Amino acid sequence: MVPTRIILWLVLVSPFLWHCYMANEEVTCSRKVPMRQRREVISIKDFGGVGDGKTVNTWAFRKAVYRISHMRRIGGTMLYVPPGVWLTGSFNLTSHMTLYLAKGAILKATQDTRNWPLMDPLPSYGRGRELPGGRYTSLIHGNGVRDVIITGEKGVIDGQGEVWWDMWRRRTLRYTRPNLIEFMHSSDILITNIVLLNSPFWNIHPVYSSNVVIKYVSIFAPHDSPNTDGIDPDSSSSVCIEDAYISTGDDMVAIKSGWDEYGIAYGRPSYDITIRRVRGSSPFSGIAIGSEASGGVNNILVEDVSLYNTGIGIHVKTNVGRGGYIRDVTFKNVYMNNVRKGIRIVGDVGDHPDEYFNRYAVPRVDGVNIKDVWGVNVQQPGAIEGITSSRFTRICLNNVKLWGSRNMPWTCRDVTGAALGVQPWPCAELTTSFSQGYC
Numbered sequence: 001m002v003p004t005r006i007i008l009w010l011v012l013v014s015p016f017l018w019h020c021y022m023a024n025e026e027v028t029c030s031r032k033v034p035m036r037q038r039r040e041v042i043s044i045k046d047f048g049g050v051g052d053g054k055t056v057n058t059w060a061f062r063k064a065v066y067r068i069s070h071m072r073r074i075g076g077t078m079l080y081v082p083p084g085v086w087l088t089g090s091f092n093l094t095s096h097m098t099l100y101l102a103k104g105a106i107l108k109a110t111q112d113t114r115n116w117p118l119m120d121p122l123p124s125y126g127r128g129r130e131l132p133g134g135r136y137t138s139l140i141h142g143n144g145v146r147d148v149i150i151t152g153e154k155g156v157i158d159g160q161g162e163v164w165w166d167m168w169r170r171r172t173l174r175y176t177r178p179n180l181i182e183f184m185h186s187s188d189i190l191i192t193n194i195v196l197l198n199s200p201f202w203n204i205h206p207v208y209s210s211n212v213v214i215k216y217v218s219i220f221a222p223h224d225s226p227n228t229d230g231i232d233p234d235s236s237s238s239v240c241i242e243d244a245y246i247s248t249g250d251d252m253v254a255i256k257s258g259w260d261e262y263g264i265a266y267g268r269p270s271y272d273i274t275i276r277r278v279r280g281s282s283p284f285s286g287i288a289i290g291s292e293a294s295g296g297v298n299n300i301l302v303e304d305v306s307l308y309n310t311g312i313g314i315h316v317k318t319n320v321g322r323g324g325y326i327r328d329v330t331f332k333n334v335y336m337n338n339v340r341k342g343i344r345i346v347g348d349v350g351d352h353p354d355e356y357f358n359r360y361a362v363p364r365v366d367g368v369n370i371k372d373v374w375g376v377n378v379q380q381p382g383a384i385e386g387i388t389s390s391r392f393t394r395i396c397l398n399n400v401k402l403w404g405s406r407n408m409p410w411t412c413r414d415v416t417g418a419a420l421g422v423q424p425w426p427c428a429e430l431t432t433s434f435s436q437g438y439c
């Protein structure tokens, strides 16, 4: 028998012990896809790979992945990439594998754009994002896979995107540029401890996927590189993005769910997404939702974010023709320094796939909570501009201080909600009472 006084002691003290335990534990959403050791390890060298920076290793990677998918070893297989420069074209990953980049391993995309593989457009976009028709396959691609890890000792994946950016600038692109890493229809994906450089287009694109963790990742592309978004979760759920540094030529993170009539028809929302402890800079948005959000976006938490030298800090953007909804989004504890605009929630951003979009497909924006925001060197504090036929509702700003030299005002229209402790004062459309339960 355990003496009663010990039971009593445990009952009294355990909440305190639990609290101490929790205080040492970092808040995280990353446990949903844990790191796994693989039973079997193979090296890219076993498949004829040469890491001299000149040999093209596409076939070595494809053979290695083919081997993993056909042997199907219990516990999965690690494909080890030793130190060296490994030039390669696009290749697919398969289920139950880890792509491991050793310290000093650089996986470099070839610049052979003419032989780059093409694939069908995403059904939720109806066409390539940039140009009608198909699109180039991402450098590292996974379709219908599960239990896949991309990791290592801060190894580098370099997209060598300059040739693609130049084609975009000269308007000589024939199809939409490739992403650096894309997973479609996949689940249980972990991307951690790697560095991404110079993506041709978006860096990491999980689409129609769930249970995705992206943690301890650094992403760099020049600020003048076109459309080099950092991480774009698209029609995906249960996504955790944590502890990232992102400095690119377009949005650091943008949550999407398809484009106009194609996204509405496909109807696949993005939901249950956490973005935490992300730092960086971008000439466009820090953290964005939209503008392609036609399948709907809901239940998003963004917290502990620091933005420097950025265009728009917090950006919720949609457009007439998008349809869908953006609902239950929380931003909290955001620091900004040197941004053009602190907060922008607007309904007139972005282009259309073709002329068949529905002018009556107006999006709903409802329940956007922004609290504990501190900005310095902010040129304009913010704009909240809804759509006349679909006012933005339950927009709540709480303890938002955006300081700048110019003293520009907020601009608001077609919006209802509340504001408390906001400086400079936002606008008359937002009430100052918090009797509404949502704020």
Ligand SMILES: *[C@@H]1O[C@H](CO)[C@@H](O)[C@H](O)[C@H]1NC(C)=O
Pocket: 062, 091, 092, 141, 142, 143
């Ligand atoms: C990669 O996967 C796609 C399907 O997403 C397939 O069409 C293509 O043939 C695969 N490529 C290779 C080299 O296996």
